[in-house]
Amino acid sequence: MLKRLIVIVTAAILFSNSLTLAQTKKPKPPDKFPPSPLEITTPDPLLPRLPKDKQPLTLQEQQKLEPALDALNQEAAAKLQAGDQIAAFEIWNRELRLRRFFGPLAEVQALSRVGAIAWKQNNGEEVQYITQRLQAIQKQAQSQKKTAQVDLELWRSLAEAYQNVRSIKLAVEAYDQVLLVVRQQKDPIALVEMLKTIGELHLTWFDYTKAAPVYEELLSLATSQGERVNEVTYLQRLAYIYEQTKQPQKSLNVLNRLVEIYVSQNNLTEIPELKLAIASDYESLAEKDPNLLLEAFNNYQEAYITAWQLLQYVRAGEALQKLIALYRSQGQIDEALQTSQILVQTQTQAANFYGAMQAYDQIGQLHLERKDFPQALTAFKKGLELAQQLKHQEAYFTGQIQKVSKAN
Incomplete structure (x- = not known):
């Protein structure tokens, strides 16, 4: 965003400077930006007549014009492919100008279609023209009172069109306008679908x-209606959101609810990962309340035990690494x-020999902290054996062994 802002500001300065130079050479007002091609008012030969104030055509006139507009769409697609x-x-753009005479809904749907193509083709100007036209239709829709059904269809199409042009x-x-009407109608199914659409859009x-x-x-809503599957889905979404927004207490509440649900279903597969996340949240909260560190320890241990029982050795190793780091931060070297x-x-x-090699290195470093050189030497030698098998970090372990041997 900062880079984009710098580019915009720089471009504005350069444009301002070039404009000043142009005015110095020839004092005349700067050229105006070209009008949107969607606002051209020249009568089109395809129109059966010139409707006043661009009002929709009659149904019969629309049926007659429709094939010609479909042909324009196909012709444009062929040109693009070529x-x-x-x-x-x-x-x-000619097709879009003519679609205006079919009413706002038909026009928005056409704008949405062409807008998606313009975005894919990286045509910034066309995207801008279409967005401006969509905003004009939106403004008009806000000022007019229509039936709820028509409003819903038009507003949904507007939202989809805006998505297509990003x-x-x-x-x-x-x-939000659709959501407002759905709430007024007290339609629970439509309400959930609309909320899901908005939520996914925000997450995207x-x-x-x-x-x-x-x-x-x-x-x-899911909890009140006893929809357990949806409840789990929304809890997972919220856990992710709270993690991203650094809200450990809210994250804890959600994660613990997930644990309760999985345990009640005897579905333990997800428990180790959840316990790791819970422990991490307790660590964050412990920065202000050190008493919560015990909860972090307990949950890391539970994560390890459950993962080991489920043969999830990678997850078990992750839990142990977290425990080791926590013990070291508290000066508990023996543990x-x-x-x-x-x-x-x-x-x-887990046949993770690289992980085992790193573990031996960690043991060696811990023994060095205690000035226990013989034990450190033993650990580094075991680490070297694995390093030689893996043909990785052999020089490192050889150096550690030499260093400890001198100290010893």
Whole structure:
């Protein structure tokens, strides 16, 4: 975003400077930006008549014009496929101008179709023209009172069109209008679908702050209706959101609910990963309340035990690594050494010889902290054996052995 801002500011300065120079050479007002091709008012020969104020054509006139517009769409697509993008969008713009006479819904759907193509072709100008036209239709829709059904269809189409041109903020605004009507209609199924659409849109664009209340409402609805599968889905979404937004207490609440659900279903497969996340949250909270470190220890241990029982040796090793780091941070070297020995066994069981090699290095370093040189030497030698098998970090372990031998 910062780089983009710098580029925009720099471009603005350069444009300002070039404009100043041009005015110095020939004092005349600067050229205006060319009008949008979607706003050209020249009568089109395809129109059966010139409708006043661009009002929709009659049904009979629309049925007569429709095949011609479909033909324009096909012609534009053929031009694009042939590599003539300029001609293609000229034809599409003509089609879009004529689609206006079919009413706002038909026009928005056509704008959405062409907007998606313009975005894919990286045609920034066309995307801008289409976005501007969509905003004009939106403004008109806001000022008119129509039936709820017509409003819903038009607003949904507007939101989808904005998505196609990647105007996410405008898309959400349009969906909010749909959501407002759905709430008024008290349609629970439509409400859930609309909330899911808005929530996924926020997540897609990493707007976690706005996504959170949407999924909180979805969770509340799922819980009240006893929809366990959906409840789990929304809890998982919220766990991810709270992790990204660094809210450990809220994350804990969600993760513990997930653990309860999985345990009640006797589905223990997910428990080790959840316990690791819970322990991590307790570590974060312990920065302000050290008493919570015990909870972190307990959950890391539970993660290890459950993972070992489930033969999830990689996850078990991860839990042990976290425990070792926690022990070391508290100056509990004996406990860290004992856990490191278990880590060697776990990595060996998992046939993770690289992990076992690293564990021996860790044991060696812990013994060095205690000035226990013989034990450190033994650990580094075992690490070297694995390094030679892996043909990796042999020089490192050889250097450690030489260094410890001198100290010893």
